[in-house]
Amino acid sequence: MKLILGLFGILLLIVIIGTYSKGFLFGKLGFNSPTATIDKQTYNLTEAKTQSELETGLSKTQSLPQNSAMVFLFPKKDTYSFWMKNMKFPIDIIYISNNKIIKIFPNLQPPPSGVADNQIPTVTPPSPADTVLEINAGQSSKYGFKAGDNVTFKNL
Numbered sequence: 001m002k003l004i005l006g007l008f009g010i011l012l013l014i015v016i017i018g019t020y021s022k023g024f025l026f027g028k029l030g031f032n033s034p035t036a037t038i039d040k041q042t043y044n045l046t047e048a049k050t051q052s053e054l055e056t057g058l059s060k061t062q063s064l065p066q067n068s069a070m071v072f073l074f075p076k077k078d079t080y081s082f083w084m085k086n087m088k089f090p091i092d093i094i095y096i097s098n099n100k101i102i103k104i105f106p107n108l109q110p111p112p113s114g115v116a117d118n119q120i121p122t123v124t125p126p127s128p129a130d131t132v133l134e135i136n137a138g139q140s141s142k143y144g145f146k147a148g149d150n151v152t153f154k155n156l
Helices: 004-020 026-027 051-056
Strands: 034-037 043-047 068-078 091-097 100-108 129-136 151-154
Touching: 043 051, 129 151
Parallel strands: 043 068
Antiparallel strands: 034 043, 034 151, 068 129, 091 100, 091 129
């Protein structure tokens, strides 16, 4: 009986610590995962945090699961350029400023093999952005996303 009460106490302590540590414990277990919602469509996010992740984005992955996205959070607004170097699948790139879409570049295709880096086109927003989302190609059109739409982020 003491063993059961002891185990229950430990479990209760873990729950309390997980709850009051801003979801750190549960976030690592897959709870409170970061999300972005545009209109009624919610995406599970992978954040590009390190310099290497910011430079490579999704280029090291073979595909992006449905309802998933990569998010790039920048410390200041600027006209950050993106390209499709080493990408293996098409994506939509969404530029965001103050939680509103400012520009969507839909259906960007991977460059053909053998193309020199200086021949790969870049995309740049018309005005400074602080956030970029990369989602599967065609989803911006499928869900009717447009400039001015609000983007709600959670657990970032």
